[in-house]
Amino acid sequence: MNLETMTALELGAAIRKGEISAVEAAKFSLAQIEKYDKKFYCFVTVQDDVLQRAEEVQKKISSGEYTSPLAGVPMGIKDNMCQKGIQTSCGSRMLYNFRPTYSATAVEEIMNAGAVPLGKLNMDEFAMGSTSETSWFGATKNPWNTACVPGGSSGGSAAAVAAGECFYSLGSDTGGSIRQPASFCGVTGIKPTYGSVSRFGLVAYASSLDQIGPLAHNAADCAAVLAEIMKQDKKDNTSVATKGVDLNAVLNTDVKGMKIGIPTDFFGEGLDKEVAETIEAAAWQLEAMGATVEKFDMPIVKYAIPAYYIIASAEASSNLSRYDGMKYGYRAENVNDLLELYTKSRSEGFGMEVKRRIMLGCFVLSSGYYDAYYRKALQAKALIKSAFDKAFEKYDLILGPVAPTTALKIGENLSDPLKMYLGDIYTVMINLAGLPAASVPCGFDAKGMPIGMHLIGHYFDETKILGAAHAYQQVTDWHRRRPTELDKI
Amino acid sequence: MVITDELVTYLEALGRIKLPEESRAKAQSDLQEILQYIDTLSELDTEGIEPMSHALPLTNVMREDEVQPSATPEEVLANAPAQKDNYFLVPRSFE
């Protein structure tokens, strides 16, 4: 049994059959972390109770209490999801010592399915960034090339799966934070429909856009995870009742007869030629499998980034106001008064990108500018949603690139925030519209870096997206390739 | 929209943060650049479009008025940087 090439569902099946125990699986993952994580730095925290948890889970599997196909499978959780008693720091000095007394609903749900969490995964500070370089704890490296970023903000979640340090992970996606690192690291990741996974306990970046989702080796694993965490939650007033994800339907999807649309506006200026060609090749592959692929215009695309950065920064500036050194987290020392405590704690606790977005958010909400910026952005959001609604009258799925490039070199964009923001062009509009979308490995560039295709569905069409991805993964092997770096360690 | 030094100072005050002196100029020009890009949104015709906060048309999700046990003060104060007699302790905030 080669655990290194096993998917989460394969491992889960082996555990259920008694071919391997949950404890052995956990030991394997801990060894993988030991072996690779010094190099990639995916985990901010490795839990010290992993083996106890694995033992407990194994008992409950044996007793028939845990029946999930994922029970006993070691996994990782992005460091912005609260887990009772475990440091939850959001990649920030501000929360370097924060241990919540409660768990995120998604964490509880996956635990109820018998997950064995290994620890907390690195990320851009407060999920702001697309490189995982803004973490106060240090940058995560791309397992395909350690000179490159893994993408972000769920960089740790993507890299840990790619490096085989865990079998799947939970990430969060506000403007592409699951899909872009999945694309950069050659793993499969999906952001479900807004409201379908509870946000309770997910440390908020931009509340109207944040959504939790899985990253894994393939679409079937993602479907299995989603099936556990897509549940309506009374603790989140924006959460909705969904029909969930049907793993069987995913596994039996045929793309024959599916209508797939490709927005021509996704192929404009800024898109890397190799990425464009790879995405087109993926479209042909789907066509070859019986889908109809058609191009269409979606001119609203160019307004997505401005609208996204207005809304996300505005909400972030408010959401991050609670970090004031009063109740938890970092508190500056040697201060004379209240104002100084606020200012010093926040200045020392937050990094530059967070400060920038707070200032941008304060600006667009400040009196006199609200209508021109925030209100206007909410109108753009309405237009983006209706453009997608219209497109989905014709198409089952929309296909395009996840990111304009493959993984960038570490430090390449850090000093040019606008350039970094422009990299989010294809992903942010999905969050604005609240739609589900996945990144599915579909090739490599000449330098050997992975490329993901973006599969976008209409509201609650997670099963359709993952079904098409699964069908694609039955005839391709991009998702099975392992980073060559791994063999050098 | 021009990001002046005064505006940077005002935004710092609103956000209760202070940029390090050495990165102030860079932050100002970065913000300027970002805002210039964001301003392209003004070209979009949004006449008569209702601003949309939530993509899904949900309404009236509410909870029953039933008391659940509160947390213990130990839990509430578990992460407090400073505390006294089960109160959070903060710098003097009275005139």
Next chain:
Amino acid sequence: MYNAKVWETVMGLEVHVELATKTKIFCSCTTEFGGEPNTHCCPICTGMPGVLPSLNKAVVEYATKAGLALNCEITRYNKFDRKNYFYPDLPKAYQISQLYLPICRNGGIEIEAEDGGRKVIGIHEIHMEEDAGKLVHDPSTNSTMVDYNRCGVPLIEIVSEPDFRSANEVIRYLEKLKAILQYIGVSDCKMQEGSLRADVNLSVRPVGSDTFGTRTEMKNMNSFKAIMRAIQYEANRQVEVMEHGGEVMQETRRWDDNMGASFAMRSKEDAQDYKYFPEPDLIPIEISEETIEQTKKSLPELPEEKTRRYVNELGLSEYDASQLTGSKALVDLFEQNLAAGYPAKEIANWIMGEVMHLLSDSGKEPEDMAFDYGYLGSLIGMVQKNEITRNTAKKVFKAVFEEGCDPVQYVEQHNLKTVTDTGAVKAVIEEVVAANQKSVDEYKSGKEKALQYLIGQSMRALRGKADPQTVTAILKEILG
């Protein structure tokens, strides 16, 4: 006091009322007043990372009720907004409130105006929001201690139009507002516990002017009396500033009741830029026409209707009726004893007389009355049955009011029953007559005053256990 012929005071009120729901507005912690510090808290009301608000249905119901009782239009499509500012009593550093679409608008309350006529005070809007925590100064560490028990208790803020022209109008409005909110049961409106807090926006202008002067906002008045004083102080202060050629600054002022003065609060570090925006964590609330109609039907009889009924059906005077209906507690006291079969006028007389008197002497509000309301009826019954005299009853009621004791037991224990045996009364009076021969002579020579003296002496000897009419009759009989 400034010259009212020259200057006019213009005021508007912002009244915060804590709703009497069982749980907080966005979490299931209790709203109970007090409690050990930070014991009515959870991750949600203390603003921990990642938590989300979950709206309490009862808050929307109570706010709708209040709006209808205050003659407002109910907003069919409601949203919540965030008001952002930093302060240690606000753990999220934003308050969830309603700016753009408040739940109620365009209401009003009719009050008696200064000239004796009726006047409507407009209600601009009512919105739902959450209360903040409490700050306590700790002298030993020169720090501030924060208790979040109150944080998240639901509030409605009732914003009036600038329709007030005198402190009396303000008090009348507040009394009526309080009575209505208590009637409909949405709040206990206890000022001492902070469940009703009124901020006064005040400006002055020359009489005859139709523009508004610069206004100040006054906070921290904990009683109607304090509001009265604060208004007088601030109006005088502003007139003085203007008369000395100065300019009134727009500012928030904190009333210090001990000092009898208000002080400008240190202006916030920046301009008041609350950066309002729609609360993304809460979805819109739609209130249907049907719900509004049902709520309307469920409203109890409000002060105005009650007053009319008391006058028309119970024969109370207009004045007595409106005084009674001005307080939920007085109405309860009245109606409970009415239901027990005691005569309306008699109960009303007791309330208007002894109850009001004792309330004003003790500085208590009607809702502070701690005795069993039925005790007033027992007393009235004893008087009706001539078991005690009216005077005795008044004394007993003082004990009932102050100590909450049962009047029947009290009368027994203190042996206060009227002596009904006329023979015994006569014997005592005869002794008094014998001991006061001088007065007897004076009376017989035509001095009426002497009789009064003898009645007094007899009552004294009887320790008030007989009523004066009986005593007088017996005396006259003895004296021929």
